[in-house]
Amino acid sequence: xxxxxxxxxxxxxxxxxxxxxxxxxxxxxxxxxxxxxxxxxxxxxxxxxxxxxxxxxxxxxxxxxxxxxxxxxxxxxxxxxxxxxxxxxxxxxxxxxxxxxxxxxxxxxxxxxxxxxxxxxxxxxxxxxxxxxxxxxxxxxxxxxxxxxxxxxxxxxxxxxxxxxx
Amino acid sequence: xxxxxxxxxxxxxxxxxxxxxxxxxxxxxxxxxxxxxxxxxxxxxxxxxxxxxxxxxxxxxxxxxxxxxxxxxxxxxxxxxxxxxxxxxxxxxxxxxxxxxxxxxxxxxxxxxxxxxxxxxxxxxxxxxxxxxxxxxxxxxxxxxxxxxxxxxxxxxxxxxxxxxxxxxxxxxxxxxxxxxxxxxxxxxxxxxxxxxxxxxxxxxxxxxxxxxxxxxxxxxxxxxxxxxxxxxxxxxxxxxxxxxxxxxxxxxxxxxxxxxxxxxxxxxxxxxxxxxxxxxxxxxxxxxxxxxxxxxxxxxxxxxxxxxxxxxxxxxxxxxxxxxxxxxxxxxxxxxxxxxxxxxxxxxxxxxxxxxxxxxxxxxxxxxxxxxxxxxxxxxxxxxxxxxxxxxxxxxxxxxxxxxxxxxxxxxxxxxxxxxxxxxxxxxxxxxxxxxxxxxxxxxxxxxxxxxxxxxxxxxxxxxxxxxxxxxxxxxxxxxxxxxxxxxxxxxxxxxxxxxxxxxxxxxxxxxxxxxxxxxxxxxxxxxxxxxxxxxxxxxxxxxxxxxxxxxxxxxxxxxxxxxxxxxxxxxxxxxxxxxxxxxxxxxxxxxxxxxxxxxxxxxxxxxxxxxxxxxxxxxxxxxxxxxxxxxxxxxxx
Amino acid sequence: xxxxxxxxxxxxxxxxxxxxxxxxxxxxxxxxxxxxxxxxxxxxxxxxxxxxxxxxxxxxxxxxxxxxxxxxxxxxxxxxxxxxxxxxxxxxxxxxxxxxxxxxxxxxxxx
Numbered sequence: 001x002x003x004x005x006x007x008x009x010x011x012x013x014x015x016x017x018x019x020x021x022x023x024x025x026x027x028x029x030x031x032x033x034x035x036x037x038x039x040x041x042x043x044x045x046x047x048x049x050x051x052x053x054x055x056x057x058x059x060x061x062x063x064x065x066x067x068x069x070x071x072x073x074x075x076x077x078x079x080x081x082x083x084x085x086x087x088x089x090x091x092x093x094x095x096x097x098x099x100x101x102x103x104x105x106x107x108x109x110x111x112x113x114x115x116x117x118x119x120x121x122x123x124x125x126x127x128x129x130x131x132x133x134x135x136x137x138x139x140x141x142x143x144x145x146x147x148x149x150x151x152x153x154x155x156x157x158x159x160x161x162x163x164x165x166x
Numbered sequence: 167x168x169x170x171x172x173x174x175x176x177x178x179x180x181x182x183x184x185x186x187x188x189x190x191x192x193x194x195x196x197x198x199x200x201x202x203x204x205x206x207x208x209x210x211x212x213x214x215x216x217x218x219x220x221x222x223x224x225x226x227x228x229x230x231x232x233x234x235x236x237x238x239x240x241x242x243x244x245x246x247x248x249x250x251x252x253x254x255x256x257x258x259x260x261x262x263x264x265x266x267x268x269x270x271x272x273x274x275x276x277x278x279x280x281x282x283x284x285x286x287x288x289x290x291x292x293x294x295x296x297x298x299x300x301x302x303x304x305x306x307x308x309x310x311x312x313x314x315x316x317x318x319x320x321x322x323x324x325x326x327x328x329x330x331x332x333x334x335x336x337x338x339x340x341x342x343x344x345x346x347x348x349x350x351x352x353x354x355x356x357x358x359x360x361x362x363x364x365x366x367x368x369x370x371x372x373x374x375x376x377x378x379x380x381x382x383x384x385x386x387x388x389x390x391x392x393x394x395x396x397x398x399x400x401x402x403x404x405x406x407x408x409x410x411x412x413x414x415x416x417x418x419x420x421x422x423x424x425x426x427x428x429x430x431x432x433x434x435x436x437x438x439x440x441x442x443x444x445x446x447x448x449x450x451x452x453x454x455x456x457x458x459x460x461x462x463x464x465x466x467x468x469x470x471x472x473x474x475x476x477x478x479x480x481x482x483x484x485x486x487x488x489x490x491x492x493x494x495x496x497x498x499x500x501x502x503x504x505x506x507x508x509x510x511x512x513x514x515x516x517x518x519x520x521x522x523x524x525x526x527x528x529x530x531x532x533x534x535x536x537x538x539x540x541x542x543x544x545x546x547x548x549x550x551x552x553x554x555x556x557x558x559x560x561x562x563x564x565x566x567x568x569x570x571x572x573x574x575x576x577x578x579x580x581x582x583x584x585x586x587x588x589x590x591x592x593x594x595x596x597x598x599x600x601x602x603x604x605x606x607x608x609x610x611x612x613x614x615x616x617x618x619x620x621x622x623x624x625x626x627x628x629x630x631x632x633x634x635x636x637x638x639x640x641x642x643x644x645x646x647x648x649x650x651x652x653x654x655x656x657x658x659x660x661x662x663x664x665x666x667x668x669x670x671x672x673x674x675x676x677x678x679x680x681x682x683x684x685x686x687x688x689x690x691x692x693x694x695x696x697x698x699x700x701x702x703x704x705x706x707x708x709x710x711x712x713x714x715x716x717x718x719x720x721x722x723x724x725x726x727x728x729x730x731x732x733x734x735x736x737x738x739x740x741x742x743x744x745x746x747x748x749x750x751x752x753x754x755x756x757x758x759x760x761x762x763x764x765x766x767x768x769x770x771x772x773x774x775x776x777x778x779x780x781x782x783x784x785x786x787x788x789x790x791x792x793x794x795x796x797x798x799x800x801x802x803x804x805x
Numbered sequence: 806x807x808x809x810x811x812x813x814x815x816x817x818x819x820x821x822x823x824x825x826x827x828x829x830x831x832x833x834x835x836x837x838x839x840x841x842x843x844x845x846x847x848x849x850x851x852x853x854x855x856x857x858x859x860x861x862x863x864x865x866x867x868x869x870x871x872x873x874x875x876x877x878x879x880x881x882x883x884x885x886x887x888x889x890x891x892x893x894x895x896x897x898x899x900x901x902x903x904x905x906x907x908x909x910x911x912x913x914x915x916x
Contacts (some may be wrong), residue, residue, distance in 0.1 A: 014844055019818055022821075022841065023821065023828065023829070042848055042893065049855050050855070051855075051875055061886055062844065062885070066885070066886060069889060069890065070833065070893070073833060073897060074833055076856060077900055091827075091828070092828045094775065094827075095828040098782065099823040100824070101784050102820055103816055103817065103819075104780065105782055105785050106785070109785065110809060116809055116812070119808045120859060121855045121856045122810060122856070122862070123855065128855075128870070128871055128875060134875060137872045137873075138876060138879070141876075156887035156888070159891050160891050161895070163897075165897065771830070774827055
C-alpha cells in the first residue's frame, strides 16, 4: 500500500468517525466541533485529488464562516445539552434503519453498474484543480452564473436581515 | 291483412289506455261503451280476418324487427292461419259478450274502479291476441306473460280484501312457475336451432336437427308452461282460488281464454309433440288425472263458482288428454265448445249471484227457476252441453276426444267416461240445487230476487245458442258430417290420423258414454231436486270437500319451508352477512381513515422519513429485482 | 483509486447525514447534518471530475475536461453559504417565537 492509499483510508476513517460523532454528541457545540473536523478531512481529500482551490475554499467558507455562524447561533440560543430533548428510541432506530438501508441499496446499485467498473481517479496530478485553470474557466465559460451568484448573495443577505428583524 | 290484424290487436290496447289513463275523467257510460265498443270492433275485424284466411289461406304479417342480432333474429310477426283466426273469433266474440255483461254486473263500482276493470279487461284481450297471433314463441311468451299479469290484476280487483290479494298472488306465482318451463323450452330451442319462429321450428328439417332427448325435453318444458297456465296437476290450485275475482273475469279468463292458452301452444307445436311418445303419454296421463281429480272435488263443493272452477279444471284435463293422444282437432274443438258453455255457465252463475245479492252458497239457493227464467233456461242448456248430451256441442267435442283416447288405450276411455259421468252428475247437482226445489235463503234475499238486466241476459242467450249449435263445426264423418274443423286445422296439425276405429266401435263408444252421462244426470236431478247436500258425512265426503287437502299439502311442503327459508335469509343472512359487509366496509373505512390521519402529524421528521423510504422504494422498483439480488452479492463480492 | 471507493465513502457520509436528519430533534443539528450531506456530494463531484480528467488526458493532453464539476462544487458552496444564513435566521426567529429549537414543536402542519 503506498502513501496515497494510506492517506486516503486514514482521511476517510477520520471523516466517518467525526461524522458519527456529530450525530452522537449530546452537546450541540461538540457537534459543531466534530463537524469542523469532518470538513478538515474533506479538505484533505481535496488536496489528495489536487483540487487545491476547493480545498482552501472549503476551509475558509465552510469551516471558517458557516460553522462559526452556527456556533454563534448556538451560543445565542443558549442551548444546554441537558435540556435538549431526545427523540424516542424507536424513532432513532427507524431512522438509522432507513438510512442504513438507503446506504446498502445505493452501494449495491453502484457495485452492479458496469460503467463504473475499473475507472481510476487521477490523484495528485492534474491541472484542473489549480487556481489558474479554474479561474479561467470561471470567468470565461461560467461568468454569468458567477455574476448571478452575487445577486443570490444579495438576496440571501436581504432575506436574512428581514427575517431576523423583530 | 296487415291493416286488419293491426287493428284487431290495436283496438283493445287503445281501450286499455283510454280507460286506464282516463279513469278519473269519463263517466261510467262512456267507459262501458268505449271498452265494449273496442272489443266489438276487434270482433268485426276478426270476422274479416277469418274470411280472408278462408279465401286466401294463411298469412304472415311482419311489423318490425323486435330483436335483431347476428346470432338470432326475433321479428314481431303475426301468423294468421286457420288455428289463430279461429281463436281470434272466440276471443273477441266471447270477449265482447263478457264486456257487455260486465257493464251491468259491475255497475255498483265507482267510476275510477269501473274504468280500471275495463282497462284491465281490454289489456287482457290485447295480451291474449298477442299470444295467439304471434308467429314465434317469444311473441307468444309476451302475450303469455301479459295474460298472467292481467289475471293477477283482475283476480285481485277488489284489492282491499286480503284474501283476494292472496289468491291473486297465488295465481301469478303458479303461473310463473309454469312460465319458467316455457322459458327454458325457448332457450333450448334457441340453443339448438337458433330460431324461435314457427315457420322455422315447426318443420321436418328442424325436427331432424334435434335429438330425441331434445324433443322430449323441449316438449316437456313447454308442457310445464301449459300446466301452469291451464291449471293441470300440480299447478291447478290457483284456479279455484281465482274465483275471488268478479264473475265475468272468471268467465273470460278462467273459462274461455287464458286457460286455453296452454292448449293453443301445444296445438301449435304439434309436430314437436307428435315426435315424442313419452311426452304424449305424460300429457295424457296428467290430463286425465286432473280431469278425475277435479271432478271428484267438484262433487262436494257448495260454492257455485267453485263448482264451475273445478269443472273448468276437469274439462281442461280432457283437452290435455286429447292433446296427449294426438287428437289435436278434438282438443281445439273442445276448447271452442268449452269457451261457449263455460262462459255461459259462469255468466249464468253471475246472474244468480247478482240476484241473490252476492250470495254464492248453493245451499242457500233453490227454486230460482221461476224467479230467473232466462238465467234458468240458459244455465240448463249450458249444463246439458257440458254433460255431453247430443245434439249440443259438448257431446261432439268430448266424444271426439274419448274416441281418440280409446284408440290409444281403452283405459283412457274408461277413465274419461267415469269423468264424464261425474261431470254430468255434479253439473246437474249444481243445477238442481240452485234452480229447483224450494228457496232456502232468507226472506230478504227472496224479496230481492229478480231477473238480470238485458245487458246480462243477452250474452247469456247468445252463448246458449252458441253452445247448442257449435257442434256443427265438428260433426264427424261417422255421422255424415264433413268435419269442418279438422279440415280447417289441417295445415297446422297435418292429416287426421287414420281412423283406427271401425264405425261400429265408434257408435258403441258414443252410445256408452252418452247413456252413462244421461244416467248420472238423472240420478243427480233426482237426488237434488228437493234438498241440498248436508255437511259431508263420510270421510270420503270430507276428503273430497276439502279438495283432497292438496292446498294444505302444498302449504306444508312448499310454502312453509320457503317462508322459513326467507325468514332465515332475512334475519340471519341479511342482517349479519350483507348488512355486516356493508356496515363493516363503512367501519373499515372510518378506522383506516383515523389511522391514516395520524400520518399528517405535522412533524417534519416524519415527513423526511417518508421521503427517504419513498426513495428506497423508488430505487427498488426502478431497478426491479436486480437491486434486491445485488444486495446479496454485495455481501459476497465486497472488493 | 478506483472511483468506487470514493463513491462508497461519499455514500457513507451522505447516509450518516441522512440518519442525522431523521434522528435528531434539535433544528440546528439537523441543519448541520444537511451541510454534511452537501459536503459529501461535493467530494464526490470532485472525484468524478478527476476521473474524467484522467481519462481525457490519455486522449488529448492539455485539456481541461472535467473542470465543470469543480466549478459546480464552487457554486454549491456558494449556495450552501446563502442557505445557511437564511436558514439560521429562520431558526432564530423560531426560537424567538417558541423559545425552543425542537422541530417537533413545529407541528403547525398538523392535520
